[in-house]
Amino acid sequence: MQITSPAFKENARIALHDAGLQKALGNLKEGFPVKRSTAVARMPEFEQLRDEGTALKNHILENLDIYLEQFEANVIKNGGHVHWCRTPEDACKKILDICEEVDAKTVTKGKSMVSEEINLNDYLEKNGVEPIETDLGEYILQLRGDHPSHIIAPAIHLNLEDVSEIFHEKHKRPKSSDPKVLMQEAREMLREKFAGADVGITGANFLVAETGSTIIVTNEGNGDLTQTLPKTHIVVTSIEKVVPTLEDMTLFLRLLARSATGQEFTVYNTLSTGPRRAGDQDGPENFHVVLVDNGRSEMVGSEFQEMLRCIRCSACMNHCPVYGAIGGHSYGWVYPGPMGSVLTPKMIGIEEAGLLPNASTFCGKCESVCPVRIPLPKLMRHWREDEFSKHLSPKAVRWGIGGWAFFAKRPTLYRLLSISSNLFLRVMAGKKGHIKKIPLAGGWTDGRDMPAPRGKTFMSQYKSRKQR
Amino acid sequence: MSRTEILGNIRRGLKRGEATQDQKQAVTNRINKHARNIVPQRAQLPHEQQIALFVEMATEAAAQIYQLESINDVPKTCANWLQDQQIDTLVTASDEEITSLDWSSATNLTCVQRVAEIGDAASLTTSFAGIAETGTLMLHSGATSPTTLNFLPDNHFVILKRSDIVGPYEDAWQKLRDKTKGDLPRTVNMITGPSRSADIEQTLQMGAHGPKDLVILLIND
Numbered sequence: 001m002q003i004t005s006p007a008f009k010e011n012a013r014i015a016l017h018d019a020g021l022q023k024a025l026g027n028l029k030e031g032f033p034v035k036r037s038t039a040v041a042r043m044p045e046f047e048q049l050r051d052e053g054t055a056l057k058n059h060i061l062e063n064l065d066i067y068l069e070q071f072e073a074n075v076i077k078n079g080g081h082v083h084w085c086r087t088p089e090d091a092c093k094k095i096l097d098i099c100e101e102v103d104a105k106t107v108t109k110g111k112s113m114v115s116e117e118i119n120l121n122d123y124l125e126k127n128g129v130e131p132i133e134t135d136l137g138e139y140i141l142q143l144r145g146d147h148p149s150h151i152i153a154p155a156i157h158l159n160l161e162d163v164s165e166i167f168h169e170k171h172k173r174p175k176s177s178d179p180k181v182l183m184q185e186a187r188e189m190l191r192e193k194f195a196g197a198d199v200g201i202t203g204a205n206f207l208v209a210e211t212g213s214t215i216i217v218t219n220e221g222n223g224d225l226t227q228t229l230p231k232t233h234i235v236v237t238s239i240e241k242v243v244p245t246l247e248d249m250t251l252f253l254r255l256l257a258r259s260a261t262g263q264e265f266t267v268y269n270t271l272s273t274g275p276r277r278a279g280d281q282d283g284p285e286n287f288h289v290v291l292v293d294n295g296r297s298e299m300v301g302s303e304f305q306e307m308l309r310c311i312r313c314s315a316c317m318n319h320c321p322v323y324g325a326i327g328g329h330s331y332g333w334v335y336p337g338p339m340g341s342v343l344t345p346k347m348i349g350i351e352e353a354g355l356l357p358n359a360s361t362f363c364g365k366c367e368s369v370c371p372v373r374i375p376l377p378k379l380m381r382h383w384r385e386d387e388f389s390k391h392l393s394p395k396a397v398r399w400g401i402g403g404w405a406f407f408a409k410r411p412t413l414y415r416l417l418s419i420s421s422n423l424f425l426r427v428m429a430g431k432k433g434h435i436k437k438i439p440l441a442g443g444w445t446d447g448r449d450m451p452a453p454r455g456k457t458f459m460s461q462y463k464s465r466k467q468r
Numbered sequence: 469m470s471r472t473e474i475l476g477n478i479r480r481g482l483k484r485g486e487a488t489q490d491q492k493q494a495v496t497n498r499i500n501k502h503a504r505n506i507v508p509q510r511a512q513l514p515h516e517q518q519i520a521l522f523v524e525m526a527t528e529a530a531a532q533i534y535q536l537e538s539i540n541d542v543p544k545t546c547a548n549w550l551q552d553q554q555i556d557t558l559v560t561a562s563d564e565e566i567t568s569l570d571w572s573s574a575t576n577l578t579c580v581q582r583v584a585e586i587g588d589a590a591s592l593t594t595s596f597a598g599i600a601e602t603g604t605l606m607l608h609s610g611a612t613s614p615t616t617l618n619f620l621p622d623n624h625f626v627i628l629k630r631s632d633i634v635g636p637y638e639d640a641w642q643k644l645r646d647k648t649k650g651d652l653p654r655t656v657n658m659i660t661g662p663s664r665s666a667d668i669e670q671t672l673q674m675g676a677h678g679p680k681d682l683v684i685l686l687i688n689d
């Protein structure tokens with residue numbers, strides 16, 4: 001996927017004027033947040049579950065190497081294989097190797113954000129293996145040559161009309177605007193593909209160290225057909241997804257469904273352990289787990305370690321006013337919204353993605369809904385500091401902050417300046433008490449008036465109160 | 469090599485070398501305990517109420533539930549349901565429960581025991597646990613219970629005995645560990661209602677890639 005994060009501002013401007021997108025985003029705002037809060041209200045223990053989930057993730061991260069080795073040992077014990085991959089290239093290459101070993105022509109795919117992260121589809125296509133997305137949303141996107149704009153509702157930026165058009169064009173059937181008919185069409189089209197595929201690739205929501213199992217959580221059932229019908233099942237996943245036991249996985253499943261779609265439980269929670277057993281009549285004969293790092297191991301022990309608690313529920317973006325206004329594509333890479341603004345700079349570099357952690361109102365909504373209490377605003381602030389210390393922020397910002405720092409370090413001057421600007425602003429505002437235009441701050445006053453400061457400055461109030 | 473580098477990075481971050489025997493043992497002990505985290509109050513009920521909750525939650529998840537007096541009512545119930553849908557073939561699992569059923573009353577229905585194939589209209593399998601907390605069925609693969617039966621056919625019948633209903637998921641894991649002596653089967657499915665998707669304009673549609681109808685046959689035993 002092409003990175004357009006450096007063009008974030010332009011992306012956002014276009015998105016704000018895209019009527020179709022704005023309509024689609026309207027569905028998001030009325031959907032997920034309402035469903036989440038209803039589900040949370042039905043689970044009185046929800047806040048406790050969040051605390052436990054947060055503590056458990058911290059425990060896992062403190063012992064991450066041990067849990068990963070346990071997981072690996074148990075996959076192998078059950079007859080599967082584990083492949084450790086530092087970079088996206090390593091992972092793509094490994095997956096291609098496995099495909100070539102079994103002479104694969106087509107590969108069906110369940111939904112996997114890690115596979116987007118490593119740009120797997122392009123790689124497979126270039127090397128003569130045809131990837132077929134089977135999640136309905138991903139399937140629509142693949143037909144359009146499009147990419148997901150949301151981590152659990154990939155086609156959320158599209159409207160019914162868009163789906164109707166692309167199906168008509170690609171399926172060569174009469175055009176329909178009935179979602180039921182469209183879904184049935186996709187079901188029929190994909191049936192044969194499931195059976196014909198040589199390899200099935202899924203992601204994983206969690207990896208269970210105790211048993212060497214991987215689990216996927218889906219509503220459609222495509223992930224199950226993807227991993228059951230072909231001879232080889234490849235799980236492409238990342239290192240922070242490991243949990244100790246089935247009980248621990250259960251804690252996260254309780255949090256995930258409610259935080260993500262507001263469901264009591266997702267329709268299919270499927271645990272896969274090794275290849276088919278002796279006597280089994282179906283299921284894959286080969287089971288591979290591709291463990292992707294891509295910068296995660298370096299986050300351990302860093303100021304970004306807490307981000308590794310993320311269970312990819314999407315609650316932060318569903319509640320984010322910025323995401324809700326501009327949609328996921330504006331962020332310019334795989335992971336959008338608040339979690340993406342923290343992860344993307346780590347994965348593609350702060351030089352490319354510096355605008356993302358700046359595109360936040362810091363309203364704190366994301367942190368308040370995050371099931372594992374990731375302090376997303378704090379982590380975005382770390383990136384801003386990093387950007388500043390690497391001299392990457394724009395000149396105007398650097399000069400502004402530099403100028404402010406000059407005065408802030410000289411209290412007497414600072415006070416004089418604040419008293420005089422206080423007076424100046426009041427004079428500018430006149431009797432009405434608000435200012436229509438401020439020189440050099442047109443961008444701010446174009447859309448609203450600035451209220452003039454009232455009363456005395458903070459310091460003079462502080463002084464007079466102290467005397468009392 | 470990637471493995472060494474990844475583990476090395478993690479250890480550097482944790483400011484230690486390879487974990488000591490004690491640290492590893494502590495992790496192993498934690499795993500072996502299978503300790504439960506908070507189990508919601510909702511899932512901790514007397515058995516009769518668990519059954520009621522199971523029915524309520526499964527119904528909410530759009531599963532159909534038929535409460536049968538005896539397992540012998542299964543053939544008739546399936547046959548009637550399928551006749552309404554004009555379906556004449558039922559593919560079934562081959563566990564003892566199902567093979568011992570007498571299908572002679574279901575005259576218009578052909579039953580075959582095999583894995584599911586594309587185009588199959590209906591299947592019948594057995595669930596080894598029902599989880600009251602969310603109305604969830606737990607099924608697992610094995611020589612007599614192919615996983616494809618749970619996903620390929622358009623309509624899926626599942627036999628569940630009332631005595632196999634538990635409160636929380638944790639009880640089902642325990643039941644599974646007891647049954648399989650800790651070695652998990654290739655696939656464990658937790659199923660809550662029929663397949664669905666909201667990927668087209670955030671409007672929920674039933675029957676995406678899995679069964680369009682999930683029919684639970686709850687047996688009084």
Ligand code: SF4
Pocket residue numbers: 259309310311312313314315316317339366369370371372373374
């Ligand atoms: S950061 Fe928190 S809210 Fe956002 S996707 Fe991750 S777990 Fe969910």
